[in-house]
Amino acid sequence: MQEIPSEVLGEILSRLPAESLLRFRCVCKAWRRTIDDPIFIKLHVHRQLLEVQDSSNGVGQLILRGDLDTQLYSLPMESLNSDGAKIVKAAFLKNSPLESYGEAKSPVGSCNGVLLISQSKGINFLWNPLIREFHRLPPLKLVSKKSRGLYHSVSGLGYNSAADDYKVVRIAQVFDPRDRSFKSDGGVQSEVGLLEED
Amino acid sequence: MAPKNKNPNGENVVPEVQQKKTQALILKSSDGEEFSISKSAAGLSVAIKNMMEDDCAGGVIPLPLVDGGTLARVITYLNKHAEDGASDEDKRKFDEEFLSGMEVDVLCDVALAGNYLDIRGLFHDVCQRIVNGMKNKSVEWVRKTFRIESDFTAEEEEQIKKEYAWAWEGVDSDAD
Numbered sequence: 440m441q442e443i444p445s446e447v448l449g450e451i452l453s454r455l456p457a458e459s460l461l462r463f464r465c466v467c468k469a470w471r472r473t474i475d476d477p478i479f480i481k482l483h484v485h486r487q488l489l490e491v492q493d494s495s496n497g498v499g500q501l502i503l504r505g506d507l508d509t510q511l512y513s514l515p516m517e518s519l520n521s522d523g524a525k526i527v528k529a530a531f532l533k534n535s536p537l538e539s540y541g542e543a544k545s546p547v548g549s550c551n552g553v554l555l556i557s558q559s560k561g562i563n564f565l566w567n568p569l570i571r572e573f574h575r576l577p578p579l580k581l582v583s584k585k586s587r588g589l590y591h592s593v594s595g596l597g598y599n600s601a602a603d604d605y606k607v608v609r610i611a612q613v614f615d616p617r618d619r620s621f622k623s624d625g626g627v628q629s630e631v632g633l634l635e636e637d
Numbered sequence: 638m639a640p641k642n643k644n645p646n647g648e649n650v651v652p653e654v655q656q657k658k659t660q661a662l663i664l665k666s667s668d669g670e671e672f673s674i675s676k677s678a679a680g681l682s683v684a685i686k687n688m689m690e691d692d693c694a695g696g697v698i699p700l701p702l703v704d705g706g707t708l709a710r711v712i713t714y715l716n717k718h719a720e721d722g723a724s725d726e727d728k729r730k731f732d733e734e735f736l737s738g739m740e741v742d743v744l745c746d747v748a749l750a751g752n753y754l755d756i757r758g759l760f761h762d763v764c765q766r767i768v769n770g771m772k773n774k775s776v777e778w779v780r781k782t783f784r785i786e787s788d789f790t791a792e793e794e795e796q797i798k799k800e801y802a803w804a805w806e807g808v809d810s811d812a813d
Contacts, residue, residue: 443745443783447752450760453769461804465776465797468788533803571803 449473453482457569481603486550502568503529504553509537513568534571535566548596553605555596563594563607576607662689664712670705671697672712678719682781683755696801702753707746736766741782744770773809774784781811 443451450458452473460483464471473479500513512529540558548555556564556573566573594609662679673743673781679698680686700708717723717731739747744767751760771779780787787794798805 443749447748447764450752451764451767453746454764455772458804460771460803462776462808463779464801465789465794466779466783466787467785470785471797570801596725 445460454487461570488551511535532568534574536566547594550596550598550605555594557594557605565605664708664776665697665699666703666705666708667701668705672708674715675719678715681715681718681756685754703750707750710747711750732762736762739768741770775808775811778811
C-alpha cells in the first residue's frame with residue numbers, strides 16, 4: 440500500500456463520526472494535527488450536514504427531553520419513517536450540562552449540531568453532544584439587582600458564517616421596581632459563543 | 638447505408654459518435670503494464686479526459702502513480718460505468734460487489750488512483766467503504782492497517798486518551 444497523501448487522508452477522516460475521530464487523535468501526531476485543524480473541523484461539519492440533508496442516510500437526530508427534566512435523548516429521524524408499530528429506542532445523551540446544573544426548560548435551539556440549552560434558573564449553555572462538551576454562557580447583563588432578578592427572556596442560536604462563529608441572541612423583558620411592571624425596553628443582548636464544533 | 642456514412646471514396650465509415658466511443662487508448666501503469674480502454678470509458682476520469690482534450694493522449698498515457706493491479710480494477714469500474722444500457726441500479730449493484738471483495742489496503746490504493754485520476758464517484762464510494770470498515774476499530778488496528786508508527790510517548794498517549802476516554806467505549810475487537 441502506498442502512503443496516503445494528506446488530502447486523501449482528510450477526505451477519509453472527514454467522513455468518520457466524531458467519536459471515532461476523538462479516538463484516532465491518538466494514532467500519531469500527524470493525525471491529531473489534521474483532526475484538530477479548524478479547517479478540517481469545518482469540512483467535517485459541512486460533510487455531516489450534507490449527510491443529514493440526504494435523508495436516506497438518516498443521520499439527522501431528534502432531541503427529546505425525558506421524564507426527568509435533566510435527561511435528554513436523541514432519536515434518528517429515519518426511525519420515524521418506519522411503517523407500523525415499531526419500538527425505537529432513543530439514545531441517552533451523556534454529559535449534558537443538565538446533569539451538572541439540573542432542570543432544563545428545554546433545548547431552545549440548534550445549529551450545525553450545537554444545541555442551545557436554557558436551564559430553568561436562566562443559565563444558558565452551548566452544548567455539542569457529539570463531543571460531549573458544553574460551555575456556560577455568561578449571565579444576562581441586563582438583569583440588575585434593581586430588577587430583583589425578575590425577568591422573562593427568550594433565546595435563539597445562529598451561525599454567522601462571515602465571522603465563523605455562533606451567536607446567541609437573548610431578548611429580555613426586565614422587571615421595573617418603580618412601577619412594578621415588566622418593561623420591554625430592556626433591549627437585546629447578544630453574545631458570541633465559544634464552543635467549537637467537531 | 639445512408640450517404641453520410643460513406644467517405645468521398647464511397648467507402649463505409651463509422652459515424653463519428655460511434656467512432657469516438659470505440660476508439661481505444663492505452664493506459665500504462667507505473668510497473669509498465671499496458672491496458673486498452675475505450676475513449677468513452679477513459680473519459681469518465683476527468684484527468685484522462687483533460688489529457689485527451691489537450692491532445693497529450695497520442696496513444697499511450699503513462700500513469701506513473703498507479704500500479705498495474707490497481708489500474709486493472711479502475712478500468713473494470715470505468716468499463717461498467719461507460720457501458721451502454723447499464724441502469725443506475727445495475728451500476729449500484731456492480732459497485733457494491735466490486736468493492737465488497739477488497740481489503741483495506743487495496744481500497745486505499747483504489748482511493749488514491751480515484752483521486753489522482755479524478756473519478757469522483759469511485760473516490761467517494763471507496764472512501765465511504767474505508768470509513769465503514771474503520772469507524773469502530775481501535776487505534777492499534779488503524780496503526781497496523783495504515784502502517785503508521787506512533788510518535789507519541791506512552792504518557793502523551795495516556796493524556797490524549799484521558800481527554801475523551803468515552804470515545805474508547807464500544808470499540809470492536811481487533812480480530813478480523
